[in-house]
Amino acid sequence: MLDVIDxxxxxxxTTAVDGANLTVEDRSIHALMGPSGSGKSTMLRAxxxxxxxxxxxxxWNGQSMLGVPTHRRDFGLMFQEYALFPHxxxxxxxxxxxxxxxxxxxxxxxxxxxxxxxxxxxxxxxRSVGTLSxxxxxxVALARTLAPRPRLVLLDEPLGALDRSLRERLMIEMRSVFxxxxxxxxxxxxxxxxxFTIADRVAVIRDGRIVADDPPEDxxxxxxxxxxxxxxxxxxxxxxxxxxxxxxLPPTPEATAGVVPPESVVFRPxxxxxxxxxxxxxxxxxxxxxxxxxxxxDLVAWSGVGLETGTVARFDVTADRVxxxxx
Numbered sequence: 001m002l003d004v005i006d007x008x009x010x011x012x013x014t015t016a017v018d019g020a021n022l023t024v025e026d027r028s029i030h031a032l033m034g035p036s037g038s039g040k041s042t043m044l045r046a047x048x049x050x051x052x053x054x055x056x057x058x059x060w061n062g063q064s065m066l067g068v069p070t071h072r073r074d075f076g077l078m079f080q081e082y083a084l085f086p087h088x089x090x091x092x093x094x095x096x097x098x099x100x101x102x103x104x105x106x107x108x109x110x111x112x113x114x115x116x117x118x119x120x121x122x123x124x125x126x127r128s129v130g131t132l133s134x135x136x137x138x139x140v141a142l143a144r145t146l147a148p149r150p151r152l153v154l155l156d157e158p159l160g161a162l163d164r165s166l167r168e169r170l171m172i173e174m175r176s177v178f179x180x181x182x183x184x185x186x187x188x189x190x191x192x193x194x195x196f197t198i199a200d201r202v203a204v205i206r207d208g209r210i211v212a213d214d215p216p217e218d219x220x221x222x223x224x225x226x227x228x229x230x231x232x233x234x235x236x237x238x239x240x241x242x243x244x245x246x247x248x249l250p251p252t253p254e255a256t257a258g259v260v261p262p263e264s265v266v267f268r269p270x271x272x273x274x275x276x277x278x279x280x281x282x283x284x285x286x287x288x289x290x291x292x293x294x295x296x297x298d299l300v301a302w303s304g305v306g307l308e309t310g311t312v313a314r315f316d317v318t319a320d321r322v323x324x325x326x327x
Contacts, residue, residue, distance in 0.1 A: 001026050002047070002152055002186065007056035008208075009039075009046050016042040018208035019056065024152070029178050029185040031199035033192065035231065039208035040188045044156050047186065048077055060151070076150030078141055080157040084129045090116070090140050091125030097148040115143045118177055135166050142174065146181055153178070153185045159194060171197045192232050196220070204228055221261065226325050229259040235300045236260035240324075242297045246273040248322055255324035262288075264321035265301035271314035275299065277307045291315070 002024040009017040017039045024030040034040040045051040047058055049070035058065045065073055076097075084093050091112050098108045116124055119139040129140060138158065145153060158174075159167045175198045178185050189195050195202045196216040204212040204219070212224045223229040226237050237259045240250045248258060267289070278298060279290035287306045290298045291313055307313050 001061055002184070003057075003059045003062075004043070004047065005057045005059065007043065007046060007053050007058065009042050009051050009053050015208055017046065017053075020205065020208060020210050022203055022210055022213065024184060024186050026184050027182045028200045029175065029183075029187060029198055031187045031189060031195035031202045032205060033189055033195045033202055034205035035190060038205045040190075040205050041156050042208075043205065044154050044186065044188045047152075048075055048154055049073055073152075074150055075152045075154055076145040076148065078145040078153070078155045078158050080160045084137060084140060084144075086129060088129070089125065090121065090127045090129060090132070093129060093140055094125075094143045094147050096144060101148060111147055112143075115147045118146075118180060119143045120173065134162050135170060138162065138170060142177065146177070146183065149181075151184065153183050154188075155185065156188045157190070158187075159189075159191075167194070168197075174198060204231065206231075221321070222323050223259060226257060226259070229323070229325075234259050234261060236262065238293070238297055238299070242293055242295060243322070245293055246275075246299070246317060248317060248319055250324050252324075252326075254326040256326060258322045258324045260299065260317060261321050262300050262302050264318040265299065265315055266318075267301070267303055267307070267313055267315045269314060271316045273316065274312050274314045277309050277311050277313050280307045280309055282306065289313070 004020060004022040007017050007020045008015065020043055032040045032043065042051055046053050049068065085096065094112045094115060095108045098111060112125060116122055119142055121136065121139050129137065132140065159170055162170065171194050187198055199216065201213060202216050202219050203210050206227065212219055212228050219232060223232065223234060229237050237257060240256050240258060243258050250258065275291035275293055277289060278292045281288045286302045286304060289301050289303045289307050291301065293299050301315065
């Protein structure tokens with residue numbers, strides 16, 4: 001189990017990671033998600049031993065890693081650039097970490113065959129990496145990372161260089177691979193879809209601090225604050241007085257705003273609420289519909305059918321899906 005305890009990393013006067021805390025359980029997939037400059041990659045590099053903290057600790061099963069060199073931490077690293085060796089074959093790339101550990105040749109060959117089969121590249125041992133597609137290179141990099149059976153796998157935006165369709169396919173495949181090898185994974189990304197698809201838990205980092213850490217469903221349904229709600233894509237963060245117009249009342253006087261998940265809005269002819277449709281855009285399987293609630297506030301909802309702009313739509317909102325904030 002990995003524990004990051006009050007970790008602080010600075011570059012001169014700039015604090016990149018500011019007293020961050022995180023626990024990654026054994027055989028779990030944990031995503032670390034945040035915007036550019038939030039400190040997520042710096043935190044991963046500190047865990048790997050590539051950056052030196054000025055305060056805090058990083059432990060594995062209770063043992064501090066701060067004095068342990070990177071190559072002795074038994075952590076596997078995979079970055080967006082993959083950094084494959086161009087002069088080595090696919091098999092040579094995957095075998096590199098095993099050979100560095102002194103594993104005998106027959107065992108290396110068996111493990112390379114096994115792991116290439118697992119990542120969907122059976123028989124690729126003799127291929128040149130220069131002949132591979134982007135998706136195949138990503139699979140080789142993943143196989144090379146997993147081949148030595150590291151006790152912790154660290155991935156920094158590993159799908160960032162791929163197009164969306166390939167990225168969506170590979171994120172599902174990667175989760176299956178991690179589960180198959182029972183890996184313990186810390187996966188850094190700025191992309192909500194990646195984090196929610198791959199991870200068992202998602203930690204959100206802001207200005208070097210962990211501000212949320214929950215299963216994806218809980219984070220979506222009950223974000224801890226308005227900033228996190230916005231960051232993960234919940235657009236309906238609205239003032240309490242606006243929500244009161246559609247009979248959504250705050251539970252306490254201190255609650256000044258609430259976030260309404262778009263799937264909690266259901267359009268129906270006999271709906272109790274109504275509003276002017278000011279936008280309806282197809283988003284691949286569903287329509288993103290915007291309803292004017294007045295005072296310059298729109299409610300965003302998803303609909304299986306498009307609604308005509310300029311018409312009045314009737315709808316209901318599941319009140320217990322609203323999360324209220326005092327911010």
